[in-house]
Amino acid sequence: MRLYVDSKKCSGCNACxxxxxxxxxxxxxxKKASLVIEPHFPAPGEYIVRVCTQCGECAAVCPTEAIKQDxxxxxxxxxxxxxxxxxxxxxxxxxxxxVRTELANTAWKCTSCGDxxxxxxxxxxxxxxxxxxxx
Amino acid sequence: MNGYGGxxxxxxxxxxxxxxxxxxxxxxxDYLGGRGFGIYFLLxxxxxxxxxxxxxxxxxVSPGPLSGMLAAGGGKCDWTCKAPLTGGYASASMGGHxxxxxxxxxxxxxxxxxxxxxxxxxxxxxxxxxxRDAAEYWGQGAVDVEKELKDKFxxxxxxxxxxxxxxxxxxxAHINHDxxxxxxxxxxxxVMGSKNxxxxxxxxxxxVPVADLxxxxxxxxxxxxxxxxxxxLKEWTSYGTTIVVSWCxxxxxxxxxxxxxxxxxxxxxxxxxxxxxKIVVTDKGCFGCPCPCGKYSKVKKYNxxxxxxxxxxxxxxxxxxxxxxxEAVAYANLLCDNLGIDxxxxxxxxxxxxxxxxxxxxxxxxxxxxxxxxxxIDATFKLIEMIAKKEGLGALLADGVKKASQKIGKGSEKFxxxxxxxxxxxxxxxxxxxxxxxxxxCDVGAxxxxxWAITYDIQVGREKxxxxxxxxxxxxxxxxxxFDVLGACRLQWxxxxxxxxxxxxLLESITGIKRSWEDLEKVGERxxxxxxxxxxxxxxxxxxxxxxxxxxxxxxxxxxxxxxGQITKFEDVNRLLDMYYEQRGWDSNxxxxxxxxxxxxxxxxxxx
Amino acid sequence: xxxxxxxxxxxxxxxxxxxxxxxxxxxxVRAVLESLGIVPLTVALVVVNGEQHTxxxxxxxxxxxRVLAVVGxx
Numbered sequence: 044m045r046l047y048v049d050s051k052k053c054s055g056c057n058a059c060x061x062x063x064x065x066x067x068x069x070x071x072x073x074k075k076a077s078l079v080i081e082p083h084f085p086a087p088g089e090y091i092v093r094v095c096t097q098c099g100e101c102a103a104v105c106p107t108e109a110i111k112q113d114x115x116x117x118x119x120x121x122x123x124x125x126x127x128x129x130x131x132x133x134x135x136x137x138x139x140x141x142v143r144t145e146l147a148n149t150a151w152k153c154t155s156c157g158d159x160x161x162x163x164x165x166x167x168x169x170x171x172x173x174x175x176x177x178x
Numbered sequence: 179m180n181g182y183g184g185x186x187x188x189x190x191x192x193x194x195x196x197x198x199x200x201x202x203x204x205x206x207x208d209y210l211g212g213r214g215f216g217i218y219f220l221l222x223x224x225x226x227x228x229x230x231x232x233x234x235x236x237x238x239v240s241p242g243p244l245s246g247m248l249a250a251g252g253g254k255c256d257w258t259c260k261a262p263l264t265g266g267y268a269s270a271s272m273g274g275h276x277x278x279x280x281x282x283x284x285x286x287x288x289x290x291x292x293x294x295x296x297x298x299x300x301x302x303x304x305x306x307x308x309x310r311d312a313a314e315y316w317g318q319g320a321v322d323v324e325k326e327l328k329d330k331f332x333x334x335x336x337x338x339x340x341x342x343x344x345x346x347x348x349x350x351a352h353i354n355h356d357x358x359x360x361x362x363x364x365x366x367x368x369v370m371g372s373k374n375x376x377x378x379x380x381x382x383x384x385x386v387p388v389a390d391l392x393x394x395x396x397x398x399x400x401x402x403x404x405x406x407x408x409x410x411l412k413e414w415t416s417y418g419t420t421i422v423v424s425w426c427x428x429x430x431x432x433x434x435x436x437x438x439x440x441x442x443x444x445x446x447x448x449x450x451x452x453x454x455x456k457i458v459v460t461d462k463g464c465f466g467c468p469c470p471c472g473k474y475s476k477v478k479k480y481n482x483x484x485x486x487x488x489x490x491x492x493x494x495x496x497x498x499x500x501x502x503x504x505e506a507v508a509y510a511n512l513l514c515d516n517l518g519i520d521x522x523x524x525x526x527x528x529x530x531x532x533x534x535x536x537x538x539x540x541x542x543x544x545x546x547x548x549x550x551x552x553x554x555i556d557a558t559f560k561l562i563e564m565i566a567k568k569e570g571l572g573a574l575l576a577d578g579v580k581k582a583s584q585k586i587g588k589g590s591e592k593f594x595x596x597x598x599x600x601x602x603x604x605x606x607x608x609x610x611x612x613x614x615x616x617x618x619x620c621d622v623g624a625x626x627x628x629x630w631a632i633t634y635d636i637q638v639g640r641e642k643x644x645x646x647x648x649x650x651x652x653x654x655x656x657x658x659x660x661f662d663v664l665g666a667c668r669l670q671w672x673x674x675x676x677x678x679x680x681x682x683x684l685l686e687s688i689t690g691i692k693r694s695w696e697d698l699e700k701v702g703e704r705x706x707x708x709x710x711x712x713x714x715x716x717x718x719x720x721x722x723x724x725x726x727x728x729x730x731x732x733x734x735x736x737x738x739x740x741x742x743g744q745i746t747k748f749e750d751v752n753r754l755l756d757m758y759y760e761q762r763g764w765d766s767n768x769x770x771x772x773x774x775x776x777x778x779x780x781x782x783x784x785x786x
Numbered sequence: 787x788x789x790x791x792x793x794x795x796x797x798x799x800x801x802x803x804x805x806x807x808x809x810x811x812x813x814x815v816r817a818v819l820e821s822l823g824i825v826p827l828t829v830a831l832v833v834v835n836g837e838q839h840t841x842x843x844x845x846x847x848x849x850x851x852r853v854l855a856v857v858g859x860x
Contacts, residue, residue, distance in 0.1 A: 054463030054470035057275065058402065061248050061466065065395055070385035071247060072282065074334070082333060084357040085321060085483045088459045088474045146383055162248070162402040164468025165415060165461060409794035410854045413831055413838075422858045425830045429856075451838075489858065605858075626858075633828040633856050637800065673857045675795025 044115050044155045045097040045173045046078070052167035053090040055082050059159035059168060066158040067151055075146055077153035079139055093137045095153035097173055101131035101140050109150070116173065117155035125149040180389040181243040181688035182206055183284040183382075187307060189300055191373050192233060192292030196307050201286045207691070210701060211242030213269045214663040215287050216258025217708050220267070221784060223289070226715055230262040230365070231347055231372040233293040239280070239338075239361075239378070240287040242665020243689050244681075246278030246386060246465065248398030250405050251667035253277055253465030261364040262372075263349040263523070263578050264599035264623050266713045268364030271627070271662050272338070273464035273472075274356035279336040282382025294374035299327075302380040303335075312376040317342055319516035320354035327379055335381045341518020343566035344371035348576040350523035350601070354515055358474070358485020359464065362520040364600065364622055389690030397684035401676070405468040408674035415461060418471030419489035420450030426493070430741030431605045431613075431632055433498040435552050436529035437595045437730060440606035441739025444502035448492050453504050459483075464667060469674055477512070479505040484512035487521075493604030494525025499532060500552030510558055517566035526601035527579045528561055530594055531571065539588045546570040592729045597624035598713075608731050609744035610635040612647040615754045618725045619651070621659075621709040629654035630672075643750045648757040656702035663701065704778045707762075707770050711785035714769055721767040725755055789849035791818060797855045800824050809845060816841040819853065830856040 060076035068075050079093040095118075102110035102118050109124035110131065131140045131150055142150045160168045185198045209218045219238045228234035237259045244252040255277035261268030280288070283302055290300070297312040315323045320341035327337050337355060344351035344367035351367030352360045361367070388394045405411065414421060423445065426432035430440030446452065457477060462485065463470030475484050487495070487507050495514070496507045514521045534540040535550035542549070546564070548557040548571075564572025574582050579601050583594035595602045600623020607614040612631035617624045629651045638647065661668035664685070671678050678695060686692045714720045727746075735745040759766060763774030775782070791807045798805045800823055809818050816826045819841070831854040832839050845851060 051460070054461040054467070054472070056253075056463035056465060056467045056470060057278070058248070058250070058466045058468060061246075062399075064385075065248060065391075065398075068385075069391055071388060071394075072383070072385035073278075074282070074383045075385070084474070085325060088462075088476065088483050090460065158399075161399060162250075162468065164402070164406055164411065165463075165470070409792060409852055410831075413833065413854060419858065421830060422856060425856050429827055630858050632858075633796070636827050637825050673795070675798070675855065675857075 044117060044170050046094040046153060046155055046159070047169050047171055048092045048094045049167050050090055050092045052165045053080060053092050054165055055080055055090045056164070058162040058164070062158040062162045066156045067154065068147065075151065077139060077141065077151060078159060092167065093139050094168070095139045095155070096137060097155060098136065100134045100136065101152065104130045104134050106130060110152070113154070115155065118152065119154040120150050120152055122149040179203060179206060180387050180690050181247070182211070183241070183281050183286045183386070185284050185286065187285050187288045187302070189288060189290050189309070190292050191290060191294035191298070191309070191375065194309055196309070206286070210663045211286060212240050212254070212663040212665045213256040213258060213659065214701065214705055215240040216256050216269055217267070217705055217712065219287065219289060220258050220260065221708065221712060224260055228260055230260045230265065230369060235260045235369055235372070237290040237366065237369045237373065238287055241277040241280045241285070242663055243685065245665030246281035247688060248395065249466060249666055249684060250401045251464070251467050251670045252665060253467060254662060254665050254667050255280065256662050257353060257361040257366045259366055259369045260716065261622065262347065262368045263365040266598060266623070266716055267621055267709045268366055269622055269662070269709070270352070270361035270363050270366045272353065272355060272359055272361035273667065274336070274359035275465045276336045276338050276355050276380070277665055278465045279380045279382050281386055282384050283380055284382065284384055288378065290370070290373055290375060293372065297374050297376055299377040299379060300375060302378070304381065304383055315376050316345060320518045321357055321512070321516040323377060324354065324357060327377060331379060331381070335379050337377055337379050339377035340367045340370050341516055341566065343518035344368055346566070346568050347372055348519055348566060348568065349578045350520045351518050352520045354518060358462070358472070358515055360515070360520070362522065363625055367518050388688045390687045393683065393687035397680070397687050401680045401684055402468055404676040404680055405670055405674055408676055411469055411674060414471070414673050415469050417450035417454060418473050420453055420473070420492060422489055423492055424449045426605065428740060429632065429636065430608070430736070430739050430744070431610065433493045433604055433606050434739065435500050436498060436533040436593060437602065437606050437728070438533070438734070439736035439739040440608060440741045442497035442502070443738070445497055447502050447504055448496045448507065456504060457508060467667065469670060471669060475508050477505050477508045480509040482509060482512055484508045485515060487511040490604045491521040491525070494522050494529070495558070498525050498529040499558055501555055501558065503555060506555045510562060513559060513562045517563065519562070519566055522603045523578065523601040524562060524565065526595055527565070527575045527582065528558060530579045530583065530590070531561065531575060533593055534586065534590050539586060539590050540571070544571055592733065595624070595728045595730060597727060598724050600624050602728060605632060606741070607727070608736055608741050609640045609746060611641060611643050611746060611750060611754060612651050614727055614731060614746060615648065615651050615758060616654070618727050618755070619655070619758060621706060628659055641746070643753050645757055645761070648754065648761055652758070652761055655706055656699045657695070659705065660698045660702045663705065704780065707774065707778055707780060708785065710770060711780070715785055721769065722755060725768055727751060787848045789845045789847065789851055791851040791853065793853050795855040795857060797824055797828070797853060811845050811847045811849070813845055814841065815839070815843050815845065815851060815853065818845065828856055830854050
């Protein structure tokens with residue numbers, strides 16, 4: 044499973060990011076969320092949302108193998124094994140791999156838990172199977 | 179402290195000193211937050227008789243315990259001060275993302291006091307806070323400066339900023355945020371400007387502690403679920419507040435040509451679905467909102483992007499000035515936002531000026547050559563600019579419709595649509611006695627959001643004057659403003675009709691204190707009485723005369739529209755007040771009696 | 787097949803909390819509201835099978851009718 048987004052439906056409310064920080068850290072703090080909302084105002088008046096596609100590029104470069112895959116195929120960070128090397132951050136194609144040591148002593152990312160989907164009033168977010176390319 | 183930032187930031191602009199004080203637990207217990215904190219500090223710290231634009235007045239901005247939380251609409255903060263517009267109490271609610279950021283920066287209030295010797299902005303980055311030079315931004319538009327500061331500091335920073343009107347102390351200058359959300363009413367922007375503060379820039383990265391994490395996540399999720407499953411979510415989100423334009427037109431509540439009627443013959447191009455189709459480019463939500471009423475528009479005709487317009491602006495800068503072009507309304511909205519004036523007061527006072535012009539009370543000589551007829555779009559744009567810059571006729575209108583009409587005279591006071599000096603917002607009340615009473619007794623002047631009772635009027639009989647109507651207004655006034663105390667929006671409850679009991683376990687899980695709605699309404703009633711006593715303290719002659727409605731609603735029936743020929747009887751106005759004062763426990767002049775104060779735990783020294 | 791009419795928000799206050807009614811086809815939404823004691827002018831929107839209609843819409847067999855209260859006062 045992975046998260047999908049239709050940015051056109053996003054109203055920038057950030058409820059998803061609060062729910063995310065509660066899920067990943069058990070803390071009320073959207074600065075520790077695993078998805079990004081970029082407002083573009085005054086022009087052209089739109090929100091661009093970036094979410095994890097569960098592509099696994101982060102796991103591939105992690106030297107301590109702290110980024111693991113759960114039973115549903117979602118990659119997550121095992122906080123105890125992260126050494127804060129930041130190798131995962133630049134390789135993320137969506138810019139949703141986070142290391143901010145002033146906020147947390149670990150890297151973090153989306154776990155496809157779906158709590159963001161549950162609070163999104165405009166149905167901009169949803170979970171679905173990862174689409175695999177057919178030959 | 180669970181559910182709170184934990185600190186009060188005191189910014190002394192005279193000395194440049196900034197201090198952080200711990201938020202007293204008993205303050206949180208008794209006043210909860212938001213406008214509760216506002217009235218507490220206003221009564222305690224701003225001396226009697228303070229000049230609203232002088233160093234003694236303070237501007238207090240406060241989130242509440244639901245702000246920044248998983249709370250379906252926890253995006254509201256309160257701005258309290260002594261009002262330049264009315265000389266009484268001002269409390270303006272602002273949506274967007276500012277309130278959440280204050281909370282994450284560990285703040286429960288910012289108190290701006292004194293006056294800076296030069297233009298500054300307040301910069302807050304978590305525990306760091308300082309005054310910075312604002313010379314390069316002074317004189318610039320609020321929307322323009324917000325963009326510049328966002329570009330400078332990044333998207334994580336939230337910004338509240340005044341326009342040129344706030345700098346020039348226009349009495350209904352507002353504070354702008356998030357490209358179109360405002361603390362709009364009463365002149366809070368003029369107070370900020372009088373202190374030489376252009377903006378407040380804030381970022382917070384702290385986690386907010388809660389009393390019971392599991393219960394909190396459960397209660398928060400339950401509130402979102404109820405909103406998402408509510409009937410009307412789709413329609414409400416599509417149109418936001420503009421959903422009521424057509425209804426107000428049908429019900430005779432749409433302010434039309436300076437409230438001379440309640441239906442507008444050209445209103446169809448102002449209706450919500452028409453606007454959505456024609457100009458809206460995105461929904462724009464406040465923090466945490468699952469049903470965003472905010473709309474954002476591309477206004478092709480004027481080559482601009484503008485917030486909204488939302489219902490109030492459509493009513494006041496549309497039908498009330500005789501304009502039916504939604505693009506012109508949206509552009510007028512942008513002008514007001516950028517120049518820094520409240521669209522409600524602006525549309526009201528311009529409507530008054532247009533009526534003066536059409537009646538010959540104001541001439542082309544007075545207007546500086548403007549042909550100020552109802553419906554003149556260019557003249558409306560020009561007058562907005564003149565008000566913000568206090569030029570020509572604009573200087574007169576910048577003092578508000580009450581003072582302007584007193585100055586001009588010639589019977590124009592009779593069609594100055596205001597209570598306590600605040601211009602009436604977007605509901606015509608020729609024949610809607612609960613709503614009329616709501617405007618008469620609102621704690622800041624003629625504003626609608628404390629008690630919105632028109633459908634109640636229609637359901638029980640519009641012209642009826644019965645104790646049940648008065649009780650309904652009082653209940654709404656005690657209950658609805660509690661959302662402003664909690665730092666949340668009331669529209670999830672109002673619009674989606676979700677069960678308000680859902681907030682009870684949520685608030686308990688956050689603060690650790692169990693409170694029922696009955697408890698909360700008692701806090702609301704106490705605050706309502708405190709704000710009343712503030713008016714009494716500041717105005718030696720305060721009393722019944724201050725609660726009288728605009729004369730138009732009991733002297734001049736509309737000559738067109740669905741309320742044609744309908745009017746409120748003058749004796750009913752007084753009956754409404756008699757019943758209201760009695761039910762409130764106030765004397766016949768509208769002042770809280772000692773027994774009422776005692777019952778509510780209000781000591782004389784608190785309001786002396 | 788009868789139609790289902792559902793009331794939103796504060797309209798339930800007038801009907802004592804009941805929000806869903808089975809109604810016979812052939813009457814207008816306005817007439818049905820009046821029979822329930824709801825003043826039609828307190829209704830903002832009528833949505834039938836996902837589309838907006840006026841209060842004079844004549845209810846057809848199998849319709850899903852949603853009636854939304856007027857609300858306001860930010």
